[in-house]
Amino acid sequence: MSSAPTTTPAPPVPTPPPHTPLEDAAALLVGSFLLGWALLLLQEAGAVSGGLAGVAFLVAGLTPVPLGVAFFLINLPFYGLAVKRLGWAFAIKTLVCVGLTSVLADVLGHVVEVRMPVLLATAFAGLSLGLGFLVLFRHRSSAGGFGILAFHLQERYGWRAGYVQMAFDAGVMLAALAVVGWRSVLASLLGVAVLNAVVAMNHRPGRYVVR
Helix, strand or coil, X not given: CCCCCCCCCXXXXXXXXXXCHHHHHHHHHHHHHHHHHHHHHHHHHCCCCCHHHHHHHHHHHHCCCCHHHHHHHHHHHHHHXXXXXXXXXHHXXXXXXXXXXXXXXXHHHHHCCCCCCHHHHHHHXXXXXXXXXXHHHCCCCCCCCHHHHHHHHHHHHCCCHHHHHHHHHHHHHHHHHXXXXXXXXXXXXXXXXXHHHHHHHHXXXXXXXXX
16 A cells, blocks of 8 residues: 655745845936936826825816925825834835935925926826835835835735725725816826736735835
8 A cells, every 4th residue: 555645845035135225215316316207207197196196186186286295295184094003114214215206396396307208208107106115115204195004904804906096096096087177187198007007916915025
């Protein structure tokens, strides 16, 4: 009578080494620049974004508050969730990133002149936002706001951050209809689709999770 075949257990997956402080600092700078550049593209195209950046666009369009200032202030209520659910390190990195993005979004507009078709601008902005989010996510940070909530829901329930973000973005786009009109919203949807496709395909539960 033959014995049952034995199976060799799979070797343990090695734990990747943590990022160094210098790598984290460089990532925050690169990610913030990508986000600031994307906000400039959208502003010059007369389009909007999803998430709290989209809310900041609406506030800046309805009030005299500059886009960068609106983006920073709207993010403030979300830092409590970041500290409670994701830790002080995540919250501090996110605060730094939001501050840098807010400054860059306003400064770049004074030193860079952008001219491109609206659809190209929104697609390029969505790509820049997606890449910026990935850089920040992989260094345990975010651009604040809905990104913090999406990250929390992914960590707790396994929901993909990209899909959660997409649901939030849909709500912002609906609100934008009353402010910028359907033509600008349709153009903006291209950038939102590119952004969420990049994040959903490249950021999944179990990869680069926040601890």
